[in-house]
Amino acid sequence: MNVLLDNLDLYWSAFVGTVELFLVAAIGSIVGGLLLAAMRVSPVPVLRVFGAGYVNIVRNTPLTLIFFFFAFAYPRLEILDLSFFARACAALIVYTSAFVCEVVRSGINTVPVGQAEASRALGFTFGQTLGAIVLPQALRSVVPPLTSIEIALLKNTTIAAGFSVFEAGGIYQNLSERGYNVLVGLLWVAAGFLILVVPLTLLQRNLERRWSVAR
Amino acid sequence: MTAVLYDAPGPRAKRRNLILGVVGVAALLAVVGFVVYRFAVTSQFDPTVWQWILYKNIQLLLVDALVNTLRAFVVAAILALLFGAVLAAGRLSDHRWISGPATVVVEFFRAVPLLILIFILYFGMSRGLGVSISAFTALVLGLMLYNGSVLAEIFRAGVASLPRGQSEAAYALGMRKTQVMTNVLLPQAIRAMLPTIVSQLVVVLKDTALGFLILYPELLYQARFLGSQGQLGSPILPVAMVIAAIYIAMCLLLAQFANYLERRSRRNRRRVDPTAPDDDTAIEMEQIRAATP
Numbered sequence: 001m002n003v004l005l006d007n008l009d010l011y012w013s014a015f016v017g018t019v020e021l022f023l024v025a026a027i028g029s030i031v032g033g034l035l036l037a038a039m040r041v042s043p044v045p046v047l048r049v050f051g052a053g054y055v056n057i058v059r060n061t062p063l064t065l066i067f068f069f070f071a072f073a074y075p076r077l078e079i080l081d082l083s084f085f086a087r088a089c090a091a092l093i094v095y096t097s098a099f100v101c102e103v104v105r106s107g108i109n110t111v112p113v114g115q116a117e118a119s120r121a122l123g124f125t126f127g128q129t130l131g132a133i134v135l136p137q138a139l140r141s142v143v144p145p146l147t148s149i150e151i152a153l154l155k156n157t158t159i160a161a162g163f164s165v166f167e168a169g170g171i172y173q174n175l176s177e178r179g180y181n182v183l184v185g186l187l188w189v190a191a192g193f194l195i196l197v198v199p200l201t202l203l204q205r206n207l208e209r210r211w212s213v214a215r
Numbered sequence: 216m217t218a219v220l221y222d223a224p225g226p227r228a229k230r231r232n233l234i235l236g237v238v239g240v241a242a243l244l245a246v247v248g249f250v251v252y253r254f255a256v257t258s259q260f261d262p263t264v265w266q267w268i269l270y271k272n273i274q275l276l277l278v279d280a281l282v283n284t285l286r287a288f289v290v291a292a293i294l295a296l297l298f299g300a301v302l303a304a305g306r307l308s309d310h311r312w313i314s315g316p317a318t319v320v321v322e323f324f325r326a327v328p329l330l331i332l333i334f335i336l337y338f339g340m341s342r343g344l345g346v347s348i349s350a351f352t353a354l355v356l357g358l359m360l361y362n363g364s365v366l367a368e369i370f371r372a373g374v375a376s377l378p379r380g381q382s383e384a385a386y387a388l389g390m391r392k393t394q395v396m397t398n399v400l401l402p403q404a405i406r407a408m409l410p411t412i413v414s415q416l417v418v419v420l421k422d423t424a425l426g427f428l429i430l431y432p433e434l435l436y437q438a439r440f441l442g443s444q445g446q447l448g449s450p451i452l453p454v455a456m457v458i459a460a461i462y463i464a465m466c467l468l469l470a471q472f473a474n475y476l477e478r479r480s481r482r483n484r485r486r487v488d489p490t491a492p493d494d495d496t497a498i499e500m501e502q503i504r505a506a507t508p
Binding site: 041042043044045046047050056057059060061062063064065068069072073076077078079116120126129130134155156158159161162168169172176181182183184186187189190193194197198201 | 220221222224228232235236239240243250253254256257259322323326327328329330331332334335338339340342343344417421422423424425427428435438439442451452455458459462463466467470
């Protein structure tokens with residue numbers, strides 16, 4: 001208990017760092033994933049191919065490797081000097097967008113074909129069909145799996161600690177330097193994540209149960 | 216389905232699509248071109264920073280790293296499958312005192328970030344309890360605990376997705392609980408869930424890269440080492456590109472295998488039951504849900 005109480009401000013600021021990273025990356029990944037999904041179902045073949053290629057490559061790349069690229073290799077290109085935090089966000093967004101895209105795309109697939117056919121028969125354009133008819137219906141089957149992807153994102157933020165971003169994954173280093181018991185310190189970190197993740201998991205199950213009966 | 220969102224393009228739509236296509240390609244080319252340009256400007260294509268690839272010792276070093284990665288993957292995958300089977304059996308048990316703890320274990324290991332688990336096993340055990348665990352053991356155990364829990368959920372979902380008639384018929388034939396499970400339910404569940412299980416193994420393979428953060432000498436670790444060698448021209452970008460290609464190739468192969476299994480099981484199902492149109496999307500959603508990052 002001492003480990004936690006003595007370092008309450010350390011834990012607090014670290015978990016604030018985690019949540020900041022999570023929020024930025026979550027919003028970014030949803031925007032990126034929607035864009036990618038729109039590309040993957042668009043009438044323009046080049047965009048479809050690009051979307052599919054991006055998703056296939058990024059989904060099969062370890063997140064640690066993407067972090068590695070942004071942390072060590074990106075500065076060598078001397079494009080823009082970004083902080084570690086910004087680069088960690090970029091890595092998380094690049095990675096998670098691919099998963100969001102797949103969920104949105106398969107959500108689109110769950111909407112009955114007749115819906116899109118009917119809207120086409122009414123003369124709706126691609127944008128109108130997608131935006132006004134298909135996506136609102138797809139949302140029901142998209143949100144529960146989307147929540148689990150964002151939960152995974154929350155857990156993945158810990159990897160940023162290995163690349164000089166101050167957040168919950170890095171607490172143990174600080175504790176270790178000051179001679180505290182690292183095992184106890186890490187168990188408290190795990191407890192912190194339980195507090196963050198469990199409500200989200202419950203929300204996700206609830207959504208899944210209530211919304212799955214729709215069709 | 217996606218082809219249903221738009222009609223066969225007429226002359227105007229064709230022109231619009233062409234314009235969009237040209238603009239899209241131009242934008243993509245601009246981004247890629249800019250990155251390639253930066254590569255060239257910062258001399259990442261110079262022969263000097265690629266020379267390392269010719270040295271025999273470095274090739275052997277990378278092969279060694281690849282072997283370390285694969286070793287961690289194979290051991291962790293086998294242990295995770297076993298652990299998952301045990302946990303799934305526990306969760307499916309009729310006895311509260313078995314299924315309760317199994318549920319808690321599964322939920323706990325799925326909620327705690329894998330990296331924190333690995334840190335607990337590696338730094339926590341050695342600096343907290345004085346029990347020294349090697350980086351390999353910590354990595355493999357962490358992967359086993361996390362992926363085992365996820366696999367347990369997959370196994371359980373597979374058994375739960377079977378029609379109730381299967382177990383009822385088996386009980387009616389006088390089979391015992393264990394017989395129903397091992398002879399009737401499990402073979403069908405594993406068959407249905409095989410693609411998802413293989414997808415989860417891709418996750419195991421990807422997560423072996425976390426070993427880098429506890430200095431397990433796998434591919435990324437050696438990439439960092441080579442990239443910091445001044446006498447090779449600090450070729451961190453070229454090395455990272457080669458390592459990325461190796462990882463992506465391995466994971467794609469495994470993912471392709473999962474796709475193949477899924478196509479095969481789909482084909483078989485269709486032969487058995489031609490009137491199950493919505494199953495495919497249901498299973499696809501299930502897979503996507505299971506194989507989260």
